[in-house]
Amino acid sequence: MFVNKAAVVGAGVMGGQIAQTIAAAGIPVLLKDIRQELVDRGLQEARSVTAGRFGALVQNGKLTADEAAAKTDAVLALIHGTTSYDGFGDVDFVIEAVPEKLELKQAVFGELDAVTPGHAILASNTSGLSITEIGDATLRPEKIVGFHYCYPAAVMPLIEVIDGEDTSAETLQAAMNFAQAIKKTPIRSGEVPGFVLNRILLSGLSEVWRMTEDQDLSIKAVDELIAGAKITPMGPYMLVNLLGLDTTFHVAEHMVAAYGPDRFYVHEGMATQVAAGKLGAKTGGEGFYKADGSAAATGGSKQPADDEIARLLELKVFAEAALVLQEGVATHRDIDVALMAGAGIDPARGMLPPFMKADEQGLDVVLERLEAAARKHGPAFAPPRILRRLVAQGRLGRSTGQGFYAYPQPDAVQPAGDDAVVQLETRGPVAIAWLASPPMNAIGPRTVEHLGKVHAAAKAGGARVFVIASANPQVFSAGADLKAFTTQDEDAGRGFIAATHALLRTLETDPVVTIAAVNGLALGGGCELAMACDVRIAAQSASFGQPEIKLGIIPGFGGTQRLPRLVGENKALEMNLIGDAISATEAWEFGLVNRTVVDHELLDTVLAWARRFAEQAPVAVARIKDVSGNSDLDAGIAAEQDAFAAVFATADAKEGIGAFLGKRKAVWSGT
Structure with missing residues (x-):
């Protein structure tokens, strides 16, 4: 399936940025909403993002101002705003980006099913709703797929491609190829609440929120401690402040409902701020932090006694990631990519995603830490079975040549020299x-x-x-x-x-x-x-x-x-x-x-085949x-x-x- 023309339904900030990513790849795109002022807002967001990107190249001396203006106009010329479904009769790929309400999304998909050609793939940017239930509103459930951007869509590389119960393999691969065509980094995820990124991040953040409120800790001090430990690129409260307290709050509520209060927790102070309309940077006002960057009065005043809150965040992120892997929701590679491309966990800055980090620390060491945390803090830290299995196999990480990943253990003398590729x-x-x-x-x-x-x-x-x-x-x-x-x-x-x-x-x-x-x-x-x-x-x-x-x-x-x-x-x-x-x-x-x-299991399987071949008559x-x-x-x-x-x-x-x-x-x- 080839994408020669695309469409985005829902023209807010997110929709405008999604349309921009498509147009920047040279693909014409329709941007639709129900009111012209919403369409105009999305178009303005697309213009702002595009101008900012080329403006940065002007500052770096890579473009002249005239060249940047021409390139900006060329991208924007590919985006057509509309309040109707005119022009949808020949689109190949549609991304829905309306508010996170199942009934609203189903209504939109029912409309799209009637106005788009039968070959068109209909994708939802939902951050956690059921792709299968959304697809039930159409006559083409095999062509329904999740296509979840991370905010801000124009900046963050990650797209989670989610297959519903009826999504065909062809649709899934076409969505992966489309994501790559628009210069994004796609991963595949099964259809579970929170998918990969939100489920793992919010599991870890739940422990931070719980400890912060139980111990009356200063959110600024917690942020500084965690950022200083290089577990995440910024403190968790600063991150939520940038993403939006309302979005995070609703997803957190969804996680508690899906997985229970032992594994997930909703920050009470966040609930209070959302009720008061204080949503963070996205509204230009107060949230966990004020507009000037100082901490708002949403938490306690005590300093953390030690780094336990940072260590528990790291352990909980790993434990949830291992469960996602164990359940077959995503591969260990895709999970690590999701944390790097969607949460800014950058190895170049001294941060490692969960499976790479566990392999470096030693899976036996991680197992011992989880067992100790489970004894002290409860079953939310119980070591997943897949971790116990790898430790029992002697697959302890880089030190043994294999953990979640395989690692070379080259011979002392190399035929092509020590610097061989x-x-x-x-x-x-x-x-x-x-x-x-x-x-x-x-x-x-x-x-x-x-x-x-x-x-x-x-x-x-x-x-x-x-x-x-x-x-x-x-x-x-x-x-x-x-x-x-x-x-x-x-x-x-x-x-x-x-x-x-x-x-x-x-x-x-x-x-x-x-x-x-x-x-x-x-x-x-x-x-x-x-x-x-x-x-x-x-x-x-x-x-x-x-x-x-x-x-x-x-x-x-x-x-x-x-x-x-x-x-x-x-x-x-x-x-x-x-x-x-x-x-x-x-x-x-x-x-x-x-x-x-x-x-x-790739290297284990390959070595099993190799041993069998080695036994045969030469x-x-x-x-x-x-x-x-x-x-x-x-x-x-x-x-x-x-x-x-x-x-x-x-x-x-x-x-x-x-x-x-x-x-x-x-x-x-x-x-």
Whole structure:
């Protein structure tokens, strides 16, 4: 499903910012509300955000004032305000952003169902209401999805994509692709109260609120303590003041009703402020803090005796996150991404999201801390079963090479040197080649050289199985290093392509069995590297794609040849011509991957397969590999190399790569 035109229903501050994010990606968007003054407010918000963004580039010397004004006008020209449903007959994706009342949302969705084409996806920006119940108001429940922005929508990267009971896999993937197209960071969430971000954050904040009121603590002192401990980017009361006390209050009430008062709590002072209309910064007035930044008279005056309130916040956030994982609501990777992209938990600023932090601290240590907290503070801190299971397995985190994430434990001597971007780890007859080229494991000449050296060393050392895994917890490989292509002359570029093809053919034809452990994005050259392996095992949150067409080029490392052999000619042609990513589930359905597994079990599963392969008769394995792929692949590869070289020399290729590197939209000339 492709989005050529979108719409936003509900033109407040949030709706205006949502429309701006879509228009900024070059997609026309309708912005509708029931009254013109509301539409005007949304349009003004979109203008303010757009002008502010380009104005910042003027201050940085990257744009002139005239260029900024022209770019602002270009974005705003794509947003059309309306008080009717005129123009909705050809929209592809609608985001509803009306107030959080189920009956109102159902009424809007019933109207949208009648005025939009049957293929259109209808999405709700709800922060916690049931997607299934909202979809019940339509005749297309399979095309209803949650699409939850974080406030402020124009700034925060996160979008939670929520599937209702009837949401189809195609709708879910289309929503994920649309979120990426508008430069957002999507995660998938099951349909539970609070979804991922609000549920986890409010669980932790509940303990802060409870202790603050029980101990008559100063909210300013609590904020300073927690911010100083680098658990969150700002104190929790300051955060609520910025988000809006009314929004937080209503979501907190919803959490208490859904999960009970032992796990969630509503701050009494917040309830009082909301009743008095003191909603924080969003209304320009008083909330937990006054407009001048000083604390309002909403809390006590005592100073925290120690850092217990900060430690309990951290433990409760982890405990709730582990429950979200344990229930299958979201993967550990998506949960950590949600906290980073939606709550500003930034590793670069010394903060880590819950699972990364637990792995660093040691899961056995976290288990002991939770058990102690449960004895003192009650069952809300009871250690989740999944934590006990990992500790029982000896998966304690980075120190043991595996916790929630897998961590390289490279051999003392590295075939490609200590600064290699591919590191070798030997586990008996199994060799693991860890891709370690941050931030995206781009495949360039150095990667190919080092992977070749690691493979040769593993084979010389008697390895029976060669696993390719990623040291990056989010990405397998996002593709070829385009900067390397643009800085090489034609001969060097051809040499790099030839060396890459030679390496991939070695992986295919060598008697050593190869397994790709795909933990995240496998795009372009990353997907082609995985396809050259004998077996591909993917985490549930992994995705695969050949996006080269969007850059004006074609796959260069075998994507036009290996992909149809795996998924069939029709699906391969579709993927290569469209360039959108597909989910791990769809990849499995079409035969691109052999298995999908829950994310935190990926390495365990891969090693189990590797041990089985290592037990097989070596000569038989070699012969099976030799004859199984006995087709004229070399001729296809040769043709692909010639085509790639010809296409890469075109003006469109230069434009596509230049636009990608310059973070702008490409303009194709057809030459």
